[in-house]
Amino acid sequence: MRLLALNKPFGTICQFSPHETRASLADWVKVPGVYPAGRLDSDSEGLLLLTDDGTLQARIAEPRHKLVKRYWAQVEGAPDQAVLTKLASGVDLGDFVTRPCHAQLIEPPATLWPRNPPIRFRAAIPTTWIELSITEGKNRQVRRMTAAVGFPTLRLVRVGIGALDIFSLGLEPGASLDLAPRAPWDGIR
Template identity: 85%
Template sequence: MPLLALNKPYGTICQFSPHETRPSLADWVRVPGVYPAGRLDSDSEGLLLLTDDGALQARIAEPRHKLVKRYWAQVEGEPRAADLKTLARGVDLGDYLTRPCRVEFVEPPAALWPRNPPIRYRAAKPTSWIELSITEGKNRQVRRMTAAVGFPTLRLVRVGIGALDIFALGLAPGDTVELPTRAPWDGVA
């Protein structure tokens, strides 16, 4: 029962079958029989867990287990503290109301790898980095949340799942490491 951590590179799709124009997980993961426990869209990057254990996959991915996923979002503009409070309370996205979450400003460390290709740069439009810790994981949720409060996401990096931290794991984009399946990292007994 392997459990793998992958630093999913930008542009990679979360499937193993080949794609005409984009790399897939098969380009980075050489362990047979594993599948992603949750997803990251192709425009997002960072920590992705893969396993062949369906129960473990569900424990990681399903919102009912409330495993915290941490994201760093580089947003267009400069949110105020009131904007972060709005995000933290939960945002009405039209088709659902997001659960309350933790949101704070962050300064990305030097360990954050450059994105290839880089995000668009416009001197007249400042950007800011925020960290959102959520227990859901609906399709494009973080991007939709930041856009709903007026600060579109330019770059999105999942930096943590439970107690796992991509920087502590030392994973560069495309790197994988095998993890113990029975460990205190997930906070679930």
Template identity: 80%
Template sequence: MRLIALNKPFGTICQFSPHETRPSLADWVKVPGVYPAGRLDSDSEGLLLLTDDGALQARIAEPRRKLVKRYWAQVEGEPGADALAALERGVDLGDFVTQPCRAKTIAPPEHLWPRNPPIRYRASIPTTWVELAISEGKNRQVRRMTAAVGFPTLRLVRVAIGVLDIFSLAIAPGESIDIPTDAPWQRINPARRSG
């Protein structure tokens, strides 16, 4: 069994097959036979786990497993207590209502790598960083959640999956490392173990 942690760069599509205009996972991970356990859309960055073990892939990716994933979202505007409470209760996105989660504003993360290209900047509109810890992982869920409460996401970084944290792993964008099979990552379940 093999488990690889990749810091997926902005703009990379979450597949190994080549793409006409964007880099793919094959540009960053040269290991045959591994597949992403979950996805990150091309506009999102950060921690992505890859494995050659189907059971582990299911443990990580399936929403019913309640594995907590922690995101940092740079949003347009300044969400207050009401918006954060709405995120935590669950947001009706039309096709589903999100499960309760944890949401809080955080200071701008100084140790976060710069995005290339940078987000659009408008002097008249402030931005705020919000940390969300969710146990789902539906398509563009965090972006849809913040937009639904009035604060569109400008930048989205997944910083942790279970107990695995991208900063503790010390991997820069485009870098990957093997996670030892006897390491504490096996505690990635249940949701109560989130960072």
């Protein structure tokens, strides 16, 4: 069994087949036979796990296993505690209501790499960082959640999956690490 951790760069699509205008996983991962366990949209960046084990892939990706995925979202505006409570309680997105999650304000992360290209800067509108820990991962869920409570996401970084943390793995954007047979990923089983 293989398990890889990748710091997926902004703009990369979560597929191995080539794309006309965007980088794909094949530009960063040269290990044959592995597939993403879950997805990150091309506008999101951060921790992505890849494996050749279908059971492990399902364990990581399927919401029924309630594996925590931790995100840092830079949002437009300055949400207060009432907004965090709405996010944590579950947000009605029209087609579904999100599960309860953990939401908290965080300081602008000094450990985060610069995004290329940088987010748009508008001097008249502040930005705030929120950490969200969710146990599902539907299409563009975090972005839809923050927008639904009035604070659109400008930058979204997945920093953790289960017991794994992108910073403790030491992964720069585009870098990957073979986790097998190491033990840090035991927390995702």
